[in-house]
Amino acid sequence: MTTQNLLVELFVEELPPKALKKLGESFAHVLADSLKAQGLASASSVVTPYASPRRLAVHVSAVAAQAADKAVSQKLMPVAVGLDAAGSATPALLKKLQALGADASAVAGLKRAPDGKAEALFFESTVQGATLAEGLQKALNDSISKLPIPKVMSYQLESGCELPGWSSVSFVRPAHGLVALHGAEVVPVQALGLQAGSSTQGHRFEAAVSPVVLKDADSYAVQLEQQGAVISSFAERRAEIARQLAAAAAQVGGGCKPIDDDALLDEVTALVERPNVLICEFEPQFLEVPQECLILTMKANQKYFPLLDAAGKLTNKFLVVSNIQPDDASFVIGGNERVVRPRLADAKFFFDQDRKKTLASRVESLGKVVYHNKLGTQGERVERVRAIAKAIATQLGDTALVQQADLAAQLAKTDLVTDMVGEFPELQGIMGGYYALNDGLGEVVAQAIEDHYKPRFAGDSLPRSQVGLVVALADKLETLVGMFGIGNLPTGDKDPFALRRHALGVIRMLTEADLPLELPQLLTAAQPAFGAKITDASAALLDFFYDRLAGSLREQGYSSQEVDAVLALRPARLGDVAKRLAAVRAFAALPESAALAAANKRIGNILKKSDGDVDAHVSLVLLQEPAEKGLYEAMQTVSPQSLAQWQAGDYTASLQTLAALRPQVDAFFEDVMVNAEQLDLRLNRLGLLKSLHIAMNRVADLSRLA
Template sequence: MTSVQKNLLVELFVEELPPKALKKLGDAFAGVLRDQLVAQGLASADSVLTAYASPRRLAAHLTSVIAQAADKAVSQKLMPVAVGLDASGQATPALLKRLAGLGADASAVAGLKRAQDGKAEALFYESTARGAALAEGLQKALADAIARLPIPKVMSYQLETHCELPGWSSVSFVRPAHGLVALHGAEVVAIEALGLQAGRDTHGHRFEAAVDPVVLRDADSYAQQLADDGAVIASFDARRAEIARQLAAAVVKVGGGAKPIDDDALLDEVTALVERPNVLVCSFEREFLEVPQECLILTMKANQKYFPLLDAAGKLTHQFLVVSNITPDDASAVIQGNERVVRPRLADAKFFFDQDRKKSLASRVESLGKVVYHNKLGTQGERVTRVMKIAEAIASRLAVSTGDATLPAHAVQAAQLAKADLVTDMVGEFPELQGTMGRYYALHDGLDASVADAIEDHYKPRFAGDTLPRGDVGVVVALADKLETLAGMFGIGNLPTGDRDPFALRRHALGVIRMLIEKDLPLDLAALLGDAAAQFRGIEGFDAERATVALQGFILDRLAGSLREQGASAQEVDAVLAPLPQRLGEVPKLLAAVRAFAALPEAAALAAANKRIGNILKKAPEADAHVSELLLQEPAEKALHAAMAATVPAANAQFDAGDYAASLQTLAALRAPVDAFFDGVMVNAEQPDLRLNRLGLLKSLHEAMNRVAQLERLAT
């Protein structure tokens, strides 16, 4: 008999959930419920799941759920035949004991199945397991869904006991739970969780619900009844879309090309804070616009969850949007209340800005000596001194290629002032504004615009896809700052692990890589690391070798991962990075050249030959790249030498000119003479002079072929 399919609804009604985790909690709750019911045969892979998450509920709606799962045939291996049956074919005590443990007796022996299991024949007991009933299966699924919720912080609370004896039972969950709904069609499923018995009653909006409780008719009426009777949009996605729609409608009403700030994280957080959104237009006094807009935007977003409005040019206006959780007939009181709340926040920002500008950035540098950076690496003041010296070394090298004689002085000044805003009132209140406020204060102090920009930009790139510093001064200071962090942490052994990277060393390494490559800087990686490590001399426990050798490997490893993510094959990446290229700006061109070479018909044979040559040379450390024409005897070795004389100088000239693809293309002409050499020449000749000469020929060939990349890495 086939069990009737009905749709299922499960809801946990709780106190206000953490907004930044709500979407993840809702998806996880619904997803685990669905997976567990499918695993138990109560739902199918085709069952449609709808997750619901609002500030006070987590819920899941699943289609086509049956009341009783189908029975399953179960085959259990018992033991090898030789152990279970004696020489006369009778059951041994071991077999009878095993069967008894499964609820069977000696009568089951005749029905046991024999089957090959590895090298031996084994006995199998076949039975039928009754399918799970919905109440039983849902109870298990709900317990698992609750246990596996990605809860940021668990709360423990107590439930009143309903027995005559005094006492409390303790429950742990993300927030105290007050209701549980479980409906299979229109029928309540008898389950329990967190001290609650399942029913059909839930609750709507705290103030605007038409009825309380909302008594659900069936699983399919959940969302509509909550909307109609409870004044709640239960779906996170539907509520988010409604807020976005209302925001867009509000800016049309404001006019003048206004638009709300684009912030998906803020939209998600606000969606998690309201059950019935109502967008209102508010404003503040225009005098606050004298404060840098980053400060005002941050305080409105972070503290009040408002959407600041920008004009068509991207400048902050004196208006902002509020997503209210109530919809009164007259919204003026709500608007005035929000305007009254934001005013002191903006006044604080204006006060901090005015106070900070009374002191120059330069006068604040001394205070950094009182701020601890790391217990082994000293204060922020000491760190600033190191960054200044690294920046000066980098800028001096770049000044030669750029012709900008002011670069070293500007870079040193920017490096000295880059951290000074850490001791300002504004950054003390809003750490997210470090760098940004430094730029404003530098401009107020009359410093060069390139220095001011560098103070803001030296943190870039802050994350994957972030922009790079806008000018040479910013690039120099950003490189110096990141290299100082990397060298310092590697030097004291503070390396990232698989799941921990508290100093963001991977991000810093990728930032260095991006600047060197995307800006195509003529800088040598080993020299950069050497400059950085040199600034830590005298620090106890600092290992300079670890800060250079291990750090170089770490950076190249990050580069390899980045290139593979961009679509390069592992073989191509290995070929390019194996020679440890020092000018990372050349890596994209080297990679393109190797990719073009790999497409040539000669590539596979040359890569294989290169690998063979490498293996030969590993066993002949005495070989050097010297060839005597007088010792060339075989026609094939003479032909190879002549071919190299005709092609290698041209390939080297193309390499020196930066045309790596052409260099490899030229070397591809050596395929035929290389093949002929290995077919017709005995490399390890008995005569020592002939052997060394042939090894010298191969070493010369190996060096010529591996200038662009280690071609043997392309061999399959």
Template sequence: MTAQNLLVELFVEELPPKALKKLGDAFATVLADQLRAQGLAPADAVVTAFASPRRLAAHVTGVLPRAADKAVSQKLMPVSVGLDANGQPTPALLKRLAALGADASAVAGLKRAPDGKAEALFYDSVAPGAELAVGLQKALDEAIAKLPIPKVMTYQLADGWSDVKFVRPAHRLLALHGSTILGVSALGLQASSMTEGHRFECDPKAFAIREADSYAQQMKDQGAVIASFAERKAEIARQLAAAAAKVGNGAKPIEDDALLDEVTALVERPNVLICEFESQFLGVPQECLILTMKANQKYFPLLDAQGRLTNQFLVVSNITPDDPSAVIGGNERVVRPRLADAKFFFDQDRKKSLASRVEGLGKVVYHNKLGTQGERTERVRAIARAIGQQLGGDVLAKQADTAAQLAKTDLLTDMVGEFPELQGIMGGYYARHDGLSEDIAFAIEDHYRPRFAGDELPRNAVGTVVALADKLETLAGMFGIGNLPTGDKDPFALRRHALGVARMLIEGGLPLQFHELTRLAFSVFPNGALQDTVVQLDEFLIERLKGYLKDCDYSVAEVDAALYARQLGFWSTVPGRLAAVREFQALPEAPALAAANKRIGNILKKSEGVGEAVNPALFQEPAERALFDAMLATVPAADAKFEAGDFTASLQALAALRAPVDAFFDGVMVNADDPALKANRLGLLKQLHDAMNRVADLSRLAS
């Protein structure tokens, strides 16, 4: 059996661009996995996915025309059921053998082997390997069935009677093993060696692929198509960079991988062209112009060396005419009305101040159980004032109140109505136009931050306060009416809000207690409006914090140790505690101290009402006196380092206690018969436990 490379292609009408990459990868992956599972492709087969606007294809190396025969051992039944007292086959055994295509002559060859507590009969046979045409048919059906299709279409076949459900109407199926056409079918199509090239630049329209390995090159040469998604994307990126260099002055296309993917899914033979628009439009905020060019036209705006928008942009065309002027002119005419609309919206919006729009928020429903945006704004203001007062006194509280009052007003502007993605950003521009300070403008612009993992935090204290208030109000409101995230569903982005709160508290170094913040957030709602779910919200925030810290490459044990310290205090102390825990774990004394800490914790749990009073006069064993003296010498220094915020030095100072702690457990009976002696020893352990767990709960580090 000679292995050859396999090529399968589905030629269809234009596929949804945002789903194309996933569709191409899924088609190739499932097809190859199914071939491997049937023994038709080796485990190390190289799989290449192809995906263009009108095709999904897969190239798999080393595919066999027929899978190798496979030895199969099948359990039949217990010996006591299959053979009678004389060792003769029972009717049940003969019936089972017949179902497998064997008769009574096979009984002598059956194997006996232990199966649990009993002995069973096993039938050994050889299963013939699958033929490639049969195996590929199964693999192709599976690959099509498992495609992550965003929306299925139903269309009729050529016979006028049958219909098919697929992402887009399919017109050709190509299946080649080497140069041999395989007799498979799918979506009402029979496989051949024929495909079609570029819709406009391929002549003749249809042509034959010679063999599996010539597919990519023939598609380029005869079909005028770069079939590989990755290769086409790289070519577009190369042409974009070359076109920007041609413009000069340090120009560069805007970086947007999602846009690049989408454009790659729209063209089969990319051709980047340089276009421009009237410079008068540059008076509009560049975010508006960039968004309309990207979202509506799939253009790549050009930025200058300082990151400012220029009046030139790049178009990725799907055709390569000798004279591109008509294509360039057409795209310039198309973008002009879009930019004019943006300018009109911007000019109209500035005729009304943000303050004059506050009243209008009372007419916008936020949630049917939580009232209007106006009511929500008042709640956010109350939270922001309280946080601002705590962080910066009257000045910050007043600024935060003003920013919170105006933060949502840009939702009522024409620009945000057209481009919801610009909410906050436009508020910042309009705030400056109204003569408000940069602090307020930045806060309005930044109060949605961080909007996603890795996003920047608000740029100033006012923005941080309003962003915290906004997220806390959302979390409290949604938890209070029972709209909690479930599984992978989180329609109100509560996980993102909780992560934002955690990041601002930690990365911003804010001296705020998270549980006080959650209670503040619940307190601004009317009595009876919310269920009492504040504890659930606390737990939710802690889980998001854990996830954030683990993403920062801390282990589960390190995170648990830092978060369950005796007196955690502010979340802003957590990074320092984690660093201290990591340094402590590197000490040779760490394992023994962690284990001892866990042991002490277990002892104290079993003894209710343990006090911290220790009377040295009651010491009987040298080891308890030695531990007490060691603590007197070590703990004050460790506490001083803790109070100074040097958590690493605080933990490392405790390393000196290892020997006296070990000696204590070796030579002292804690649960003494004398109650006073027992209480004294428990008090000593309680003092030690409290001292050891100020920075972190060391018992969490015990293996």
């Protein structure tokens, strides 16, 4: 079967830049997968996606003009239904064959085969393979219908240009051209009211030829670049922009480098077809404004790349990715410098105005900002965070820590009512830190205000000081306890208050900072701050925390057995979890671990089946069998040593010490009848097992390793 390469392009108006990468990948792979499913392309066919601001395209290698014929075996009905006692076809079978385009002559050729308990009749035929025109039409329809379009728009086709049945279209953007080339031949397919051809459009202003008439499928990218002034590949265009950004930064010198932002690079790649990086600058006086403000306004509003010096400090130079390459770029540079100036001036104005009022003077304004209709205003929320922060700081430190944490908690949300944060909500916390320094509150309080949202995402840093940790914990706990207390829980993918992220943030602070705080006590301490506004949902919230912790630990590479063994005990101090996991992993590597884990599970089952609570008490007088005496004597040496190691926090040594009990445990279960008929003997043996069970499960539930 001969094959040729296939090129399909949909030429449209400017696509939404933040969605372009996904649109391009989806268009290419859904279309190619459909061709493969129909037998027109093979698993080894190479799929190359193309995506620019005005086109979605795909190149698929080794595509056949017609798929190979396929043998199809179709189940008809049970033999008992299709054939009578004489072996002749029943009316039901003849009707079924007629529906398949066959007649009574096909009966003799029907195949019999087992189908469950009965025997069935199967009709075997050969289905002609789909032609490329048929298969590509289906693939194109599938690809368009499955595009992850963020928002659909409807538009009217130009009068006289639409195909029969098409007058209006719903699509991500108006489509103006369709190319479908199999080798050099046009494949007669249609989409969105357009008939496929062999010509497309290049750059709006810089194309050398218009339209660009494609010679064949393989010349698409080369012709578009040479004749149309368009780099059609998203990946190649992105790499070219990155190369030019690095070269321009090197030209500026001084160790400068463009800000590292993959999302911005993707977005700019989706905005230009022929990238041209230019160096621009703004007045140095604007550098008096916090660099976060300037960087944000340049990135978010203008899609510029700020330049940082070798120390990571913002310079007054920035890079623009232009879509044109004029002989004299001074007008483009001057235009961009002129556009960014008012943006920076606004930022400077907001910064200057905000500093005229202290953060303390803004506390009252928080009482006018609604936080939640069931939980009151931001002012009420601040008081709750202060109460929780005081409780945490009292456990962790002295009067100084309590006072600093209280002040930081009181002022942490005040930047929400500043002009700068009103314009740029992404700067909340950051601006509060700057304004706290301006108010002379000191670096510790300023850092705590800035850091109290941390960690904001996976991999984010923790607050830098103990004051920051206290306020960040209090802020997240207030949100979690409050939302759970009013029944506002996350469901499925919906988590509008980011409760999962807040829980992971609390977990990270308690574990990574190894704070001597117990999770259940923290939740209990947070309850009084809410008064009668909430109901106590501590049990559900604890489950939520341990579920998040379990998922996080598995992502870090711990096995489900290890995680289940440690978290089965619900350790109150999360800072111990890593040490417990390390101890369990070391114990599992011992040759005695499997037998002891199995024994531990057996002991647990025995204790569950016993009547009432078993007292961990052993009477020496009632020890009769040599095996139970041997286990008791070994425990008198091993258990105290293991307990001392556990109390010292050496969990690995504690478990390894218990491994010495394996011979005595094995002998006990081999030689001793636990459920003896004599009640006092039975209770004594259960007490011995209870003592052993307690000793073995201080670090983790070892039965989970069985």
